[in-house]
Structure formats: C-alpha cells, structure tokens
Amino acid sequence: MNDLKVTNKSTYHYDLPEELIAQSPLEKREFSRMLCYNKKTKEIQHKHFYDIINFLKKGDVLVLNNTKVIPARLFGKKEDTGANIEIFLTKRENLNEWEAISRPFKRLKLGTIIIFSDELKCEIIEKKQDGICRIKFVYQGVFETLLEKFGETPLPPYIKEKLKDKTRYQTVYSKIEGSNATPTAGLHLTSELLSKIKQVGVQIVEVLLHVGLGTFRPVKEENILNHKMHSEYFCLNEESAQTINNAKQAGKRVIAVGTTSVRVLEACAQNGKVKAQSGQTEIFIYPGYKFQIVDCMITNFHLPESTLIMLVCAFCGTDETLAFYNEAIREKYRFFSFGDCCFFYED
DSSP states (O other): OOHHHHTBGGGGOOOOOGGGBOOSOOSSGGGSEEEEEETTTOOEEEEEGGGGGGGOOTTOEEEEEOEEEOOOEEEEEETTTOOEEEEEEEEEOSSSEEEEEEESSTTOOTTOEEESSSSEEEEEEEEOSTTEEEEEEEESSOHHHHHHHHOBOOOOTTOOSOOSOGGGGSOTTOOEEEESSOOGGGGGOOHHHHHHHHHHTOEEEEEEEOOOGGGGOOOOOSBGGGOOOOOEEEEEOHHHHHHHHHHHHTTOOEEEESHHHHHHHHHTEETTEEOOEEEEEOOOOOTTOOOSSOOEEEEEOOOTTOHHHHHHHHHHOHHHHHHHHHHHHHTTOOBSTTSOEEEEEOO
C-alpha cells in the first residue's frame, strides 16, 4: 500500500447498517460472537467468545486493562439562573479540580457555580477551547460516594438506549477508577472463564490505561498524520513487565485484550521487551507500525475511520481488515461497545 493511501482517512472507511450497532449487552457476556482471523493462513472462523479457551495455549500471557469507568456525566443547574448544565469529567488534576467538558459551553463564565445537589456543586475556574474547562468541586461528605450517587455512566453517543445495569459497562476485573469509557474487549470475559483460562496454563497479567475522551472523537483531518491523539494515563508495573518479558524470551505468545492493552504494551516497548513505567501516552498506531510485543489481539469491531480501526489495520493489514469487517456485516455481527468481537492470532 502506498504512503498516500496509508495516510488517507477515507482508506479506513466502511459502510455499516445502523441496525448492526449494538444498543445493549447480551444477557451472558461470553455468548457474544467472535470472528477469528489467522494472520498467517488468512483463515476466518465464526465462533462464540466462550470458544476462546480452544485457541489458547499453556505459556500464553493474557494482558488485561484493569481500569474502571467513573460515572463522569453530571447534570446540574446554574446557581444564578437555574439553567440546565451538563458537566462531563475528563481528567482529574488534583483532589478537587478536574478537566471537564461543559454543555452548553457559551453559557458559562469564570466563577459560574453549578449546583448538582445540596451536597455537591462546582465552580468554573478556567475556560479552554472546544468546550473544555477546569472546575473545582465543593462538597459535603466523600466525593467518590457523591459522584456515584449523582453521576451517570458516560455511554458512547451511538448508544441510544439507557443502560439498565451499570456493571455491564464494566469489565469483571475493573479495579482502578479513572476511565471515560470501558475497554470493551474485556466485556466478554467472566470470572468463570478467566478461571478456566488459568487452568489451561495461561498467565494473566494486568496493565492500566485510563480511556480518555479521545475514544469518542473521530479523526477529522483527511491526512491522518495531522490528527492529534489525546494523552491517556497508563501504568505497567514490574511484575507484569517481568512476566511478559519472560514469555517473549521463551517464544510464548502475548495476547492483548483490547486496543488499550495494545497501546500500553507498545508504548513500553524497547528492543523487543517492555519496560515497567507509568505516565501519559499519545501513541498512534497505524499501518506501517512494527509491533514489538503483541502477538495476538482480542478486540471489538471499531468505528469507520477511527484510530482504533487504523490500529487493527496495522496489525492485520488494511485490505484484510476491511474484508473481514465486510464479512462480519454480511454475517450480521453486532458492532461497537456492546457488540461482538474479533480474535487475531497466529499459531
């Protein structure tokens, strides 16, 4: 593929019927369908996620992102006029101050007070571009408890139905709060299935990447190299790094659950190994990228022209990716956050 085509946003377009966008999760997580693509033979198989156990081998390392989604959407009223205001929390800056998106943005001035309840309110302390502001919370009690009480789960904009059970937008292994969106590939795993995977002899390690607002934002620039990735906090600890490096040295497979896990591993890659570290990453993976750590990947189906489908194209090949996406459409797979998934592997 020539360089111009690689950097052209429209290269990563496909047409998706709206009815294939999953609006709610299946009753049983592991019953989602799974399109399995062998990168070496280019064979496609149509399975269910509970079949993943048959594709795993002793010595494989399964990498999970243990981030937890916060109830980041708050609805309040301006103290002076009573006008309705929505605040979407995007990044915690210190104990009481957050970066956030406010809607409508133009109504707010520095010093505006927004009341969510008698126990919780905030003040606009800085206005930035694109609806982004800094706010300072004033509250009575424990902030996390109040956020859980008054905040709502920030579902992606293509999901129109209200979520009946908040836990279904969390992975069963979510631990560390801080994400605006869940790492959706992990939604298919259950505690029972994880136990079976361990019994096969697969090692399970955890990494952390707090999924930021950039997940919801499309690529607007026609030349994808002009797209600015939003930075996201990540952490890879010493124990996980050692397990991954030992597996790589032994010729075993590293299987990333989700593009967020992929981004952590590749952001920490140095000469075919990972280095334990934490910080912010803006890594942008698109065709031409040479993967150092990830051998196999479990991931959901991603939006057309998104940075996530570009990552998949880098891993599987652009023509190959668009071909099996179109096959998934013909086979009526369910797409996006609450949809079905793919497993990309080599034996």
